[in-house]
Amino acid sequence: MSHSGGHALNGQGGYYGSGGSRAALTKTSVHRPEAVAHAEDVSALHSLIPQIEKMESMLHGYGDTVDMKTIELKSSLKKLVTQPKVMDVLSKLEFKGEPVWGLSEQERELVQYVRRKVNEC
Numbered sequence: 001m002s003h004s005g006g007h008a009l010n011g012q013g014g015y016y017g018s019g020g021s022r023a024a025l026t027k028t029s030v031h032r033p034e035a036v037a038h039a040e041d042v043s044a045l046h047s048l049i050p051q052i053e054k055m056e057s058m059l060h061g062y063g064d065t066v067d068m069k070t071i072e073l074k075s076s077l078k079k080l081v082t083q084p085k086v087m088d089v090l091s092k093l094e095f096k097g098e099p100v101w102g103l104s105e106q107e108r109e110l111v112q113y114v115r116r117k118v119n120e121c
Contacts, residue, residue: 037093037102044089045114051080052117078121081114090115 055077062070080086093100094115099108 037100037107041089041092042103042107042110044085045093045110048080048086048114049110052077052114055080074121077117081117082121086114087118090118 055073059070059073059077062073090111093103093111095101099111103111
């Protein structure tokens, strides 16, 4: 009589013992809520863009001139992008040096743009 399935004989393993079907019962991926974007953090960065662009436009208008006005503008820009609130938002929107999951392409570019501004200061 032929036998298909059923209990395994010694050393055969059977369905549940063969191929590691139950070998991966432990969770292999770690849930990391800090790696997911939140809308309010993205909005906080969006609100900075007009100020950054205004200051950069003014600096661009001065060209390579270095005077009290350009030094003041650069200082104001640095103060804007490195303030604790901005740094906190950036830390929430980056994970291991990259934008977190759940961001659109535009939002990823926004995070990268603000990070570049911080790094330039």
